[in-house]
Amino acid sequence: MSLKLAAFVDGSVYSASVCDHAAWLANLNAPSRIMVTHMLGRRSRQSVPADLSGNLSLGARTDLLTKLSAADEEWAQLALARGRAILEDVAARLAEKTDAAVETRLRHDDLADAVAEQDADVIVVGKRGEASGYAREHLGSNLERVLRGSDKPVLVANYEFSPIERCLIAYDGGTSIAKAVRYLSGTDASAYAGIAFHILKAGEDTPDTRAELEGVAATLKQAGLTATWEIRAGEPEQAIPDAAVEKKSQMLIMGAYGHSRIRNLIIGSTTTSLVRSCRLPILMFR
Numbered sequence: 001m002s003l004k005l006a007a008f009v010d011g012s013v014y015s016a017s018v019c020d021h022a023a024w025l026a027n028l029n030a031p032s033r034i035m036v037t038h039m040l041g042r043r044s045r046q047s048v049p050a051d052l053s054g055n056l057s058l059g060a061r062t063d064l065l066t067k068l069s070a071a072d073e074e075w076a077q078l079a080l081a082r083g084r085a086i087l088e089d090v091a092a093r094l095a096e097k098t099d100a101a102v103e104t105r106l107r108h109d110d111l112a113d114a115v116a117e118q119d120a121d122v123i124v125v126g127k128r129g130e131a132s133g134y135a136r137e138h139l140g141s142n143l144e145r146v147l148r149g150s151d152k153p154v155l156v157a158n159y160e161f162s163p164i165e166r167c168l169i170a171y172d173g174g175t176s177i178a179k180a181v182r183y184l185s186g187t188d189a190s191a192y193a194g195i196a197f198h199i200l201k202a203g204e205d206t207p208d209t210r211a212e213l214e215g216v217a218a219t220l221k222q223a224g225l226t227a228t229w230e231i232r233a234g235e236p237e238q239a240i241p242d243a244a245v246e247k248k249s250q251m252l253i254m255g256a257y258g259h260s261r262i263r264n265l266i267i268g269s270t271t272t273s274l275v276r277s278c279r280l281p282i283l284m285f286r
Contacts, residue, residue: 014159018124124157127156153180168249179255
């Protein structure tokens with residue numbers, strides 16, 4: 001089945017990784033289509049106070065405002081040219097890595113609004129944006145809003161792409177992760193047949209929990225996927241990253257919200273901690 005992907009790039013160091021993850025997903029579900037968008041943004045470049053009147057005479061004030069207007073126009077043209085250059089580079093990179101149909105576009109809208117409007121099966125974004133750079137503990141300022149605004153799976157690309165053969169599913173029994181299981185075991189499950197899935201539940205080992213995980217693994221196996229499971233003592237914030245390292249996982253699948261369904265916090269404290277700490281791409285379901 002063809003997959004429609006919406007990838008968002010900003011020219012940061014994560015843009016190449018966004019392309020590579022989108023290409024990987026497109027190749028699994030060929031033939032696919034990738035729409036790549038660069039947001040021009042609404043940030044003002046003005047570095048002087050908004051009230052420029054001060055003690056200036058009318059003529060001086062008018063001259064200053066004229067110069068500022070011209071500078072703003074020049075900045076807008078440069079931003080447009082830069083956006084086009086970013087998209088040209090992205091299209092060239094994707095052409096090297098996938099046969100998927102690729103479309104590019106520039107938008108002035110807010111990123112979260114643009115994501116919500118996408119007619120796509122999966123959204124692909126970088127873990128951090130241009131302003132965040134390499135700061136490991138700093139999440140991109142738009143990431144939470146993207147996760148809240150999209151009712152589609154969101155693939156959060158890590159700094160660098162690696163081939164994905166082993167995947168850890170962070171299972172908590174909530175409705176969000178249940179969506180992930182349904183997605184993987186759906187009609188297109190054969191696309192993921194080459195990936196080994198390991199289901200992890202952090203917490204107490206009980207008969208009910210064992211039965212639940214056995215059921216999840218059976219669902220994936222019936223869809224033709226490879227699945228194992230384990231229960232690991234400890235808090236999810238520690239148990240999940242430890243398991244990812246031990247199992248040599250190359251991607252994490254999790255729900256953006258846990259079983260409690262408390263949504264007035266930033267995504268969910270466990271989710272935020274894991275996105276920060278795991279050096280893996282994360283396929284997240286709301």
